Amino acid sequence: MxxxxxxxxxxxxxxxxxxxxxxxxxxxxxxxxxxxxxxxxxxxxxxxxxxxxxxxxxxxxxxxxxxxxxxxxxxxxxxxxxxxxxxxxHDAATAEMAVTLTLASLRGLGRFRDLQREARWDNQSFSSLADRNVLVIGYGSIGAAIEQRLNGFEAQITRVARVGRVTPVVYGFDELDELIPKADIIILIVPLTQQTKGMVNEHFLERMHDGALLVNVARGAVVDTQALIRTLATGRIAAALDVTDPEPLPSTSPLWQMENCLITPHVGGDxxxxxxxxxxxxxxxxxxxxxxxxxxxxxxxxx
CATH class of the missing domain: 3.40.50.720 (NAD(P)-binding Rossmann-like Domain)
Known part of the structure; x- marks a missing residue:
């Protein structure tokens, strides 16, 4: 031994x-x-x-x-x-990162950091997490930890897992088409499997309403990167990514330069x-x- x-x-x-x-x-x-x-x-x-x-x-x-x-x-x-x-x-650390990315994106912290470097005092109004509909896709132990932390922000949480269940109410993947358009924020925390690879594709992104935010703390390959780039380029939605496909994200990726995309280098759990x-x-x-x-x-x- x-x-x-x-x-x-x-x-x-x-x-x-x-x-x-x-x-x-x-x-x-x-x-x-x-x-x-x-x-x-x-x-x-x-x-x-x-x-x-x-x-x-x-x-x-x-x-x-x-x-x-x-x-x-x-x-x-x-x-x-x-x-x-x-x-x-990883429940605590990853849940913290999911909430951190959500708040940083909604409240424009990246923009204010840029203004700080320029020593500019520029009041701007951004969105609040309060009263938002948050769709947590992947309701396992980390998904539950994310919900626990979001509860204090007065947001409405909808839980989704591979298979739906009654207590607590968790919707199945087969109901996503109806749930996506109602969500202001979508947080991905699914494992990467044959079923979830490329789950967030062109169709998924098209179902998101204007102004919605996609947060990925799952695996990069859950999202179709090229479809995400095309959608973000329209300015219709925003994204906050702790994971990308591929990793490391190439310096030539358009994601780096998009103002409506916040990126951290897969540090959510560490x-x-x-x-x-x-x-x-x-x-x-x-x-x-x-x-x-x-x-x-x-x-x-x-x-």
Whole structure:
């Protein structure tokens, strides 16, 4: 039994003094000692590169990733190896980012930052979040955390998930055509699957009413980038994106220069809150692994 963890979680050694724990230095994708790994934790945001050497770990039993989404690693997991995600770890940070992007876009903070650089005092009126209809597409744990934070802003929340349910009221994807035109703000927080890839296409964007805001804290490929560029170019809607397709976003992308598009470089989940919660999850799951107990957040299927 050997657990391999990223350097940022080196202090886990203190939690398990009798357990063989190998600390993988940052920037070093492979160390021959990793071949004995049975429980592997790729570094956060390492993507495909983080799981590129799994075939060199013949004794591997568990891969514990530090993101909620598994779309970029799922097919790299060898047969017979258990994949666990970090469901719950990113709820607070990602929900904060969703609300931050929403408020920054509605209240024109980007514009005021530009005016500050010019030392210009220019009063302007922008939209409020209060009384707005917010459509949260992807009502899982992060979607619920977004709703919890939005409740204090006196906004009306409509929940959407892959399959509708009654308590609380959650609409299904099949009802989106009717819901989109009623939404002032649409927040995307769905996992990237075959069903959600390109979900926000030309038709979806056309259904959004003039002046609506699209916020993406899910995955970039949930949105058809070219369709979004064409729609934003009309000035009809606005967008706030923490994720793009591709990533990094090329410097030649028109999105960078659009005043009605706010971009952050996929930083929604990476805060000190994430680090604390990730350490708690790793501690619990490593402890369960060493005791032969069922693991938390085991992935079956696409997500």
């Amino acid at each position: 050997q657990v391999t963890v990223p350097e940022r979680f080196a202090h886990l050694v203190e939690h398990f003094p009798k357990l063989p724990i190998l600390v993988q230095p940052s920037g070093r994708p492979w160390d021959d000692r990793m071949a004995k790994t049975t429980f592997f934790v790729p570094d956060y945001m390492s993507g495909r590169a983080g799981v590129a050497n799994l075939a060199k770990m013949p004794a591997l039993e568990v891969v514990q990733i530090l993101s909620a989404g598994v779309d970029n690693v799922r097919d790299a997991i060898p047969n017979g190896v258990t994949l666990c995600n970090a469901k719950g770890v 805060t000190d809150a994430f680090h604390r919660r990730a350490e708690q999850l790793l501690t619990r799951n490593i402890d369960r692994y060493t005791k032969g107990l069922p693991l938390l957040n085991v992935i079956n299927g696409e997500y």
